[in-house]
Amino acid sequence: MVVQGAQVVGRVALLLRLVGRKPEGMSLAGLVRESGLTRPTVHRLLTSLAAEGLLEHDPASGKWVLGPEIFLLGSVAAARFPMEDIARPSLRRLAAETGESAFFSIRRGNETVCVLREEGSFPVRSFVLHEGVRFPLGVASAGTAIMAFLPPDEQEPLLGDWAAHAGDFAVGHPVDVVRDNLERTRLAGYSVNPGLILEGSWGMGAAVFDQQGRPAWALSLTGIEPRFRADRQEFLGKLLLEEAHRMTARLQGS
Amino acid sequence: MVVQGAQVVGRVALLLRLVGRKPEGMSLAGLVRESGLTRPTVHRLLTSLAAEGLLEHDPASGKWVLGPEIFLLGSVAAARFPMEDIARPSLRRLAAETGESAFFSIRRGNETVCVLREEGSFPVRSFVLHEGVRFPLGVASAGTAIMAFLPPDEQEPLLGDWAAHAGDFAVGHPVDVVRDNLERTRLAGYSVNPGLILEGSWGMGAAVFDQQGRPAWALSLTGIEPRFRADRQEFLGKLLLEEAHRMTARLQGS
DNA sequence: TGAAGGGTGTCCATATTATGGATGAAATCT
DNA sequence: AGATTTCATCCATAATATGGACACCCTTCA
Numbered sequence: 001m002v003v004q005g006a007q008v009v010g011r012v013a014l015l016l017r018l019v020g021r022k023p024e025g026m027s028l029a030g031l032v033r034e035s036g037l038t039r040p041t042v043h044r045l046l047t048s049l050a051a052e053g054l055l056e057h058d059p060a061s062g063k064w065v066l067g068p069e070i071f072l073l074g075s076v077a078a079a080r081f082p083m084e085d086i087a088r089p090s091l092r093r094l095a096a097e098t099g100e101s102a103f104f105s106i107r108r109g110n111e112t113v114c115v116l117r118e119e120g121s122f123p124v125r126s127f128v129l130h131e132g133v134r135f136p137l138g139v140a141s142a143g144t145a146i147m148a149f150l151p152p153d154e155q156e157p158l159l160g161d162w163a164a165h166a167g168d169f170a171v172g173h174p175v176d177v178v179r180d181n182l183e184r185t186r187l188a189g190y191s192v193n194p195g196l197i198l199e200g201s202w203g204m205g206a207a208v209f210d211q212q213g214r215p216a217w218a219l220s221l222t223g224i225e226p227r228f229r230a231d232r233q234e235f236l237g238k239l240l241l242e243e244a245h246r247m248t249a250r251l252q253g254s
Numbered sequence: 255m256v257v258q259g260a261q262v263v264g265r266v267a268l269l270l271r272l273v274g275r276k277p278e279g280m281s282l283a284g285l286v287r288e289s290g291l292t293r294p295t296v297h298r299l300l301t302s303l304a305a306e307g308l309l310e311h312d313p314a315s316g317k318w319v320l321g322p323e324i325f326l327l328g329s330v331a332a333a334r335f336p337m338e339d340i341a342r343p344s345l346r347r348l349a350a351e352t353g354e355s356a357f358f359s360i361r362r363g364n365e366t367v368c369v370l371r372e373e374g375s376f377p378v379r380s381f382v383l384h385e386g387v388r389f390p391l392g393v394a395s396a397g398t399a400i401m402a403f404l405p406p407d408e409q410e411p412l413l414g415d416w417a418a419h420a421g422d423f424a425v426g427h428p429v430d431v432v433r434d435n436l437e438r439t440r441l442a443g444y445s446v447n448p449g450l451i452l453e454g455s456w457g458m459g460a461a462v463f464d465q466q467g468r469p470a471w472a473l474s475l476t477g478i479e480p481r482f483r484a485d486r487q488e489f490l491g492k493l494l495l496e497e498a499h500r501m502t503a504r505l506q507g508s
Numbered sequence: 509t510g511a512a513g514g515g516t517g518t519c520c521a522t523a524t525t526a527t528g529g530a531t532g533a534a535a536t537c538t
Numbered sequence: 539a540g541a542t543t544t545c546a547t548c549c550a551t552a553a554t555a556t557g558g559a560c561a562c563c564c565t566t567c568a
Contacts, residue, residue, distance in 0.1 A: 006298075006301075006302035006305065006555095007526085007553090007554065007555085008262040008263070008266075008525095008526075008554085008555080009262070009266060009299065009302035009303055009305075009306060010302065010305075010306060012262075012263060012266060013303075013306035013307075013308055013323065016323075016327055017323070017327075020326070020327045020330045020331075023330055023333050023334070027544080027545095028544075028545065028546095029543080029544060029545085037528095038527075038528050038529085039528085039544090039545080039546095040527075040528055040529085040546090040547080040548095041526080041527065041528065043545075043546070043547090044260075044526080044527085045263065045526095047260075047546095048260035048263035048264065049263055049267075051260065051263075051264075052263060052264060052267035053267075053362060053363065054267055062544085062545080065334065066327060066330055066331035066334070067331070068331075068335065068360070068362055069267065069270075069271070069362065070324070070327050070328055070331040071328060071331040071332055071334070071335045072274065072360065072362060072367050072369060072386075073270055073271075073274045073320060073324050073328060074324055074325060074327060074328010074329060074331055074332060075328060075332075075369045075370075075385060075386075076274045076277055076320055076385055076386040077274075077320035077321070077322075077324040077325040077328055078325055078328060078329075079277050079385065080277070080319065080320070080325070081322065081325045106322070106326065108307060108322055108323065108326060109307065113326050115326060115329045116329075131329060131330055131333065132326075132329075132330040260526095261524090261525065261526085261555085262525085262526085262554095262555075281515080281516095282515080282516065282517095283514080283515060283516085291557095292556080292557050292558085293515095293516085293517095293557085294517090294518080294519095294556075294557055294558085295555080295556065295557065297516080297517070297518090298518095298555080298556085299555095301517095316515085316516080509568100510567105510568095511566105511567090511568090512565105512566085512567085512568100513564100513565090513566080513567100514563105514564085514565085514566100515562100515563080515564075515565100516561105516562080516563080516564095517560105517561085517562080517563100518559105518560085518561080518562100519558105519559085519560080519561100520556105520557105520558100520559100521556105521558105522555105522556080522557095522558105523554100523555100523556085524554090524555080524556075525552105525553090525554070525555070525556090526551105526552095526553080526554070526555090527549105527550105527551080527552080527553075527554090528549105528550105528551095529548105529549100529550100529551105530547105530548085530549100531546105531547085531548085532545105532546085532547085532548105533544105533545080533546075533547095534543105534544080534545070534546090535542105535543085535544075535545085536541100536542080536543070536544090537540105537541080537542070537543085538539100538540090538541075538542090
């Protein structure tokens, strides 16, 4: 371990992230399974976190959900991350013009986290992606769009130990397919996920760049395969790039 | 300690709360002072929290601020606490009609936490209250409005050991003054803070009630003493109660 | 210029604290 | 009514967080 005396902090953060992935909450057993910790430990930490208001235990469902303190701290933190104000208009336009659902994701370490969603009008919608969901970089259209524009020395470690990085997604995302996808993303400017996570559930994404010119966020669209055929991809890609550029410009300005 | 194995969790939560009180961040020394923990411990926990993205260390100022993970978790938690959508319109109207700054605070345990602010047009403004600030119940107009409508058996423990509950505020808020203030709040429906926290900085508040009829939130206005003279208090109080009722009704409905 | 003061970062022996195997209760399914 | 899954708690153990001590870097002031 790099940082001393960090074990509990790491575990607490892990549990918070796991709970945060599911807005409807997670059961103790589920958290034990996904965290790899023992049940007494998870139970004790959850109870302590709930006592502090960082989590809540819904007695009806038995699920653990994020608590009021997280909400309060989040409201304060949001002042430093004014994403909502900047991203929402772009999401609205994307959803309106395409009919698909539009998403805004943030890079966080070697993952992307979905933070905002705008439902499209098209009556068949995928719920693979929603607020709080995390994917390893290189998986899903947002993570592919971001990873494609990272400097090579940041990409290589991930691709080099792909199985460790991608975890459960490694089976559906062989490393050579991902490499290929990244290359095509660099050429087109936007990424396409041809149903790799869930068959028939497609997505396209474009990266948004921070003041240092690094890909830190992504806009993406999801929908069913027939809506992402080759002819329409160009149209959707153009829209995504347009909005991504607009956001990048606004973020450079401030 | 009631919960076993909770020491670190409690300390972590304490540090997060302390950092969250100051959107501009806090120094290590400040956190050591306010937490009562030793410096190595605080330093180690802060470093660990930063490694998890729950905090960030601004190398320029040396201050610690809330990190991206808190923001991300907060965005997910916000779905369960849709306060912004409901409170913002009321705040806007209050600020527009009175010219004072309007605030929305949440009860959290035996404290109130300010979550939303809407600046008024009046050119002299107080910055005692801002997002993230916490007061013990019974202190400041929001906390008084909430406490006044709690069942007596929840008020008494706090008033009974007032010094412990109010902490540093106990000197400016003698318990009999607070008792009197609570009584007057119950009669009028709204609370008045006649510059008890900072001389000349006045405030008025009204409680918003949850589905169980418990005072869980509060709207409040702050400004300088001349703007809160007796004749204007009635006008401001009426507006506050109007908006508080409106919010209560909306929250009952859902 | 150099000593004092206030701040930050790190080490490591110590014992306090978190750990998790084990057990039992409770709920849910078959 | 037994089987299976999930949740809650105990407590001896050792792994872990602890904090006194030290090193360092500023700025201030005599």
